[in-house]
Amino acid sequence: MKLVEILSIFAENRPGKLEKITGLLAEEGINILGFSIASVKDFGVIKFLVDDVERAYQRFKERGFTVAKLPAFGIELVDKPGGLYEVVKKISKKGINIESALVYVAETRKRAFFVFEVEDPQNTWDNLKDEGFNFLDSSQLKA
Amino acid sequence: MEKNYFNPKVELLSKEDLRALQLKRLKSILNRVYRRVPHYRKKFRQAGIRPSSLKSPDDIRYFPFTTKEDLFVDYPYGLLAEPLEKVVRLHTSSGTTGKPKAIFFSKRDILAQAELIARSLVMSGAKARDVLQNSMTYGLFTGALVMHYGAELLGMLVIPAGPGNTERQIELMQTFGTTCIHMTPSYALYVATIIREKGLKPGRDIHLKRAYLGAESYSEETRGKIEDMLGVKVYNCYGLSEMGGPGVGFECPARGGLHLWEDAFLVEVINPKTGERVLPGEVGELVLTTLNRNAMPLIRYRTKDLTTLVEEPCPCGRSHIKIARILGRSDDMFIVRGVNIFPQQIESVLMGIKGVAQNYQIILDGYDEMTVKVEVDREFFDGRIERLIKLRDEITDRLKQALQVRPKVELVESGTLPVSEGKAKRVIDNRIL
Structure with a gap:
């Protein structure tokens, strides 16, 4: 995960x-x-x-x-109109409720992540891992 | 139940013999104050009563009360029934405003009060080989010195630690193998928290057996919390400077109330408004008459402490009556939206809720608004605000249920409310009235 x-x-x-x-x-x-x-x-x-x-x-x-x-998941957003919409649409389709969220801009105008918490991380992972998302990894956070 | 007595002859007196002893002492003390204390003579005359009118202990009801205000008439020496050369010690009460109440002891008074303490300690199972760490304030306050003398009379090793400096308190406990502590309940909670934070384990690093907690009223829930955290039996002790300090009322292992030593005090519970005795089991104000005080006897002193008498015989064998845990001072009580509330009721609710740390504060302001600030236990926080909101709502609902008044509940960080090395200030009244 x-x-x-x-x-x-x-x-x-x-x-x-x-x-x-x-x-x-x-x-x-x-x-x-x-x-x-x-x-x-x-x-x-x-x-x-x-x-x-x-x-x-x-x-x-x-x-x-x-x-x-x-624990939280980070999913990379595409920098274009509807970028966040595309991600959230897939999450909600799976019946996953986002409890709290923030945004991590890794490189301005290039790479950003939607970081969100859910009630059941395991179930969320099982549902989303094959959706073609680029997930943020804790090792990517270190400078 | 282990049965130990310091003075079995007095502690196990039959009810009849106890009444007879009370009558004898009561007659003698009424005579003494009538002859020797002008203020009492005046009061008795105004009430149209003489000491000789008393035929049974029950007749005390015809005598006038002594209130706090009486202690300030002919202040400071006017209530002495002995010349100053017989007086060896002064204690004062923690007066919040103005002059403190001045209470005087003769040599005999010091010894007599020490005996009450020694009886109480033995009642709890303490022995001469026990080590008592006395963490009350030494000085004008009766709490520490009176306990000190009693514990020495029993033969315990007394560590006169005084309050505060928690690091040193814990070091003393470890170094000298303290088995008994005497402190306020709020400080005991604080010390217990620090012991836990240091990773020290009761039974392994500290070897406390008994905690004598008094000077503040506290709930059963708080007692349970302290017992769990320190691995001790908590004994509730009750006293007030006017009655010689601690040792007035003390729990025995059977619990269910505090024994009041009836050879030393005549006990009444009255309706604070009418002055009449309450019915058995009813809450009222405790009124005490000193039966063998030498220097400064007090007749029907209004303690302002609310309690009920527990009349059933006690399995510990002592004939001396019990009072229920003090509900509060009639002074502590505050009224919000017409409802009488004691801080202890609030404490009792809070201590029964998971996620609440030890300190709380009650703030009254605006037009009869009550806010209860509650510290959140650090371990309870899981990072989610939802859990905090749920906790806040649970506290609000449970307080509403217990008090009939809905308070505003504010959650605050653990360690941010005023702590309590001494008497914790629980109620702040900023109301515009």
């Missing part, structure tokens, strides 16, 4: 919170490749695709953050 791992951090909605989190990543020289923020009124979850998820996870844990790793 070709999977990547997403770093997910629980954050209260407070001024300076995102600054603190991104500051820690900068300090550690960890590169952010993509991110998303989901929030309800007073708290949220900030998710990152980074080049070294294991080290990032350990650092956040040491600093007392509430942090977790989540």
